Amino acid sequence: MSFSKDFVWGAATAAYQIEGAIEEDGKGLSVWDVACRREGYVKQGHTGQTACDHYHRFDGDVDIMKQIGLHAYRFSVSWPRVLPEGIGRVNEKGLDFYDRLVDELLKHDIEPYLTLFHWDYPHELFKRGGWLNPDSSQWFAEYTRVIVDRLSDRVHNWFTLNEPQCFINFGHLTGRHAPCLKLELGEALLASHNALLAHGKAVQTIRQYGKTPAKIGWAPQGHISYPISDSEEDLNAARKNMFAIKQKNLSSNTWWMDPVYKGEYPADGLELFGNSMPTIRQDDMKIISQPLDFFGANCYNGYPVKSDENGNSVFGGREVGHPESVGEWPVTFDCLYWGAKFFYERYGLPFVVAENGMPNCDWVATDGHVHDGPRVDFLYRNIAGLMKAANEQIPLGGYFCWSLMDNMEWMHGYTKRFGLVHVDYITQKRTIKDSGHFYKQIIASNGEILCNP
Numbered sequence: 001m002s003f004s005k006d007f008v009w010g011a012a013t014a015a016y017q018i019e020g021a022i023e024e025d026g027k028g029l030s031v032w033d034v035a036c037r038r039e040g041y042v043k044q045g046h047t048g049q050t051a052c053d054h055y056h057r058f059d060g061d062v063d064i065m066k067q068i069g070l071h072a073y074r075f076s077v078s079w080p081r082v083l084p085e086g087i088g089r090v091n092e093k094g095l096d097f098y099d100r101l102v103d104e105l106l107k108h109d110i111e112p113y114l115t116l117f118h119w120d121y122p123h124e125l126f127k128r129g130g131w132l133n134p135d136s137s138q139w140f141a142e143y144t145r146v147i148v149d150r151l152s153d154r155v156h157n158w159f160t161l162n163e164p165q166c167f168i169n170f171g172h173l174t175g176r177h178a179p180c181l182k183l184e185l186g187e188a189l190l191a192s193h194n195a196l197l198a199h200g201k202a203v204q205t206i207r208q209y210g211k212t213p214a215k216i217g218w219a220p221q222g223h224i225s226y227p228i229s230d231s232e233e234d235l236n237a238a239r240k241n242m243f244a245i246k247q248k249n250l251s252s253n254t255w256w257m258d259p260v261y262k263g264e265y266p267a268d269g270l271e272l273f274g275n276s277m278p279t280i281r282q283d284d285m286k287i288i289s290q291p292l293d294f295f296g297a298n299c300y301n302g303y304p305v306k307s308d309e310n311g312n313s314v315f316g317g318r319e320v321g322h323p324e325s326v327g328e329w330p331v332t333f334d335c336l337y338w339g340a341k342f343f344y345e346r347y348g349l350p351f352v353v354a355e356n357g358m359p360n361c362d363w364v365a366t367d368g369h370v371h372d373g374p375r376v377d378f379l380y381r382n383i384a385g386l387m388k389a390a391n392e393q394i395p396l397g398g399y400f401c402w403s404l405m406d407n408m409e410w411m412h413g414y415t416k417r418f419g420l421v422h423v424d425y426i427t428q429k430r431t432i433k434d435s436g437h438f439y440k441q442i443i444a445s446n447g448e449i450l451c452n453p
Contacts, residue, residue, distance in 0.1 A: 007397070018054040019054045020053045028091075031119075035178035071443070073404070076117070081094035112155050112157070126179050136194045144160075144202040148210055153211040163219060164256055193280070217294045219354035224335045227304075254269065301330050325360060353400060355403075356382055360375050368431070387450055404420060405419040405422075405430065420432065
């Protein structure tokens with residue numbers, strides 16, 4: 001068996017993590033530019049000043065994508081590169097960069113998948129309240145209109161927001177990510193509601209002003225629960241756990257997904273958050289729940305669940321010595337199968353893996369190659385799990401590996417490597433890793449190599 005003929009094989013990046021050139025050609029500051037200046041915030045004092053220098057080397061990077069055989073490339077636009085103040089004045093030099101990038105992709109028969117927001121919020125708008133400002137969703141719609149007007153004649157596939165659980169929960173509630181705020185729960189809930197409105201208004205903007213037919217989704221984190229056994233009790237426990245809200249944070253699946261796909265906040269979340277909830281205006285949920293074309297989610301690992309004697313969902317435990325990647329991330333090889341299955345059951349849209357990957361200890365060996373065997377195995381077993389879902393007739397749209405190349409991994413700086421391509425940050429030399437060569441074989445066979453390695 002293999003994937004459908006129209007299955008999309010891609011890789012993903014984010015603007016701040018690879019572009020560099022943070023002070024060139026009129027770009028404005030983002031909240032991550034500012035956060036990186038805080039002493040001790042980013043590991044070893046790293047910044048996005050140069051990153052992978054993709055801003056100057058994008059044509060060579062597109063050539064590498066072609067060598068790997070990518071069908072599609074998911075990239076994000078830097079909002080403050082295009083609108084230095086966040087709204088108003090357009091920076092033509094910044095917009096021209098994405099013009100040239102899209103043209104280069106299409107010249108190499110690589111389909112652009114454009115993400116409007118991957119965390120680099122304009123600092124000038126943050127100073128005006130950021131996601132707490134009641135106008136913030138309209139600011140995002142204005143920015144979206146600029147991108148749509150310039151690129152929608154060639155860009156047909158869109159993601160609105162990337163991982164709102166991170167930029168709201170970690171950026172506004174725990175302070176772990178930019179803009180490094182530790183707000184009260186009610187304020188964080190207001191920010192989350194405004195971000196959801198921004199998503200909805202962006203979808204409306206693309207539909208209304210797009211110059212060509214568009215396929216639109218978004219990319220929240222997909223937190224996957226999986227059963228520790230084949231019993232019906234454990235299966236139901238995993239499904240229940242995956243869509244439950246049990247803690248007063250904003251990391252759950254349903255708090256973000258139910259409003260978008262079902263037009264309502266989940267009842268258990270409303271009960272848990274109680275009086276902390278912001279005011280929901282009459283048309284808000286209608287705006288948020290604009291119809292989408294696919295279900296996108298970033299999925300990296302899973303959480304083992306079992307049923308206790310009372311039928312409750314509880315932690316299923318991990319075996320001593322269970323697999324872990326760098327950074328103590330658990331490795332769960334079948335998570336994409338369960339993610340595709342459970343998300344499709346609840347939301348009924350084709351499943352697109354918007355990100356999937358692992359950090360690893362990678363370096364250029366004495367033979368000039370990068371032998372990242374654990375990532376090769378990770379790709380094999382994760383994508384094989386996705387193929388299991390395909391064989392059960394679960395609609396699948398595509399798989400985007402995180403990441404195309406090693407990059408600035410947010411507060412971890414350059415200490416974690418996720419790429420299919422190794423980057424020497426001193427010389428900027430690119431080296432396709434063993435995983436990149438293996439991914440090329442997967443793409444060329446449309447997954448059949450996973451059945452006959």
